[in-house]
Amino acid sequence: MNGEELRDALCSEMASITPPPPLSTGATLGAARRAHFRRRAVWASLGSVAVVLAVTGFAAVGDPGGRVYQPAGGLPAPSERSGDTKEAWPTGPDGRPQEDRTARAGTKHDQGVHLLNEVVSVVPAGYTKPDDPANQPAEQRTLRTHQAQFEAKVNGVDLWSYMSSVAVAQGTGTGRVIVEVHDAGNPLPTEPCALAQNFWGMQGECQVETVGAAQVGVVVRPGSDERLDQWSAYRHPDGVVVFVAQGTRLDESRPALKQLPFSVPQLAALAVDERFHLK
Template identity: 40%
Template sequence: MDENELRTAMRATITQHSEPPPMESRTALVTARRAARRRNILACAGTAVVVLGVTLAALPGQGHLGGGTAWAPAAGPSAPVEAFPTAFPSGQVPSDENTKPSWPAEASGDATADSGEHYQHGVALLEKLIEVAPAGYTVPNGTGPEDIPWRYHQATVEGDHWAYLVSVPLVKDGGTGQILVEVHGPGNDLPADPCELAQSFWGIGGSCEKREVRPGEEAGIVAGPSGRDGVDQWVAFQHPDDTVVFVAQGLSTNGEGGKPLESLPFTIDRLVEFATGDRFK
């Protein structure tokens, strides 16, 4: 093959193949937000730096982001989530501006709500979680390391739905554990199978069993202990309207350091009741 034939072959390759899709910044940013929430309540330190690094990696010219995450909450009905751009006019080159996702007004420029209906719903879920603390346990207020509140709540856009996470510490006899609730609104893409759903929680996995809670409806239960991330048992349930509720408890708040509880605060039956009822839906 001479030089002219090589040039012709290269031109044909370029013109006969479609242009590669632009960078999916939405996926990377949602992944970063999920990681941020998880570190906020479990590690209570260093989250700002880590999230910033992951978010920058998702922007053109800042490197590449690989991997994924298995987690994310919402109560319905939720307001429609504003669509993200996924394609560009022919010939337009992706840039920092035209790949930037559009967030709802209440989120003040990012995926986390800091005012409005969804923010207030997160506050309400936190109050409901505090109310279920068992007798003999206290729920401390204030902040931990890095001034992160012990009583934690967050409402976040997760793709095409709203997601909520609330968590509180539970203290008894000098030991500190936790209970947390994560809710995903209708429109989520979480697994429909109860055990696959439970095992998707934070990517922890674990041995799962199914329990029928109503005719034709089952919850997924991971009884642990998992030994990971301060959670030892959790229940997952998908309600008929597609809302998903995870309820988890742990003997400690972050899986390391500090004195853990001697026993878990709730029975599995109680966790099932929380996940399948209307309190956190």
């Protein structure tokens, strides 16, 4: 095929192709506006999440992957129960209903602070207990957190849970210790391992440890959920439930501990410890 024949063949091929429709300024602008609207909607949704966390306080606990987890709860709150949305949150010390689950003042809030202090007190020798910088905004706290959270009203009685998380450091590594306490009357399981495996919905290899006359469930190895490494669970005779958890890693920004602060027997004993038996 010579050059002239090649040009004729190309022209014939191009003629057989249906040309695209001419550009429409209106259509182009419309598509651009729709894409811009979608981007704004996504950012607005993310902003709403940030506002919720800021309003409710930094009460949730994040894992090394950046996900955020609320303390375990057995029953939905008033505003979450179908057909019961008119029921108010518990009354705060100012005589008005709370804005959400979290108590920010009063005796319930003070119980959360008390629990935090008790958790700090049990960190074993050889580990430091780094605190947050002074005047740091509450929603940015990462080293120590505490929360008193309303769970539900059962038979006219308000049920609460309390959670405290404390960073523990040794050498260049930083992990954490978490204690969560649930009021008597909670619907959590009674059997030790069933109770332990209910913590934050996590599963794992559980064994029962004997502490005096108490039977304590201890998850010694987590399943696929790696938020924490080990945790214990105990239901006191009066119904109060205590979870004690430990992890070698606080978050991805810090190196992990080389070993956990507590042995399995020590972790079980802490779940029975009267310092965490909030009443």
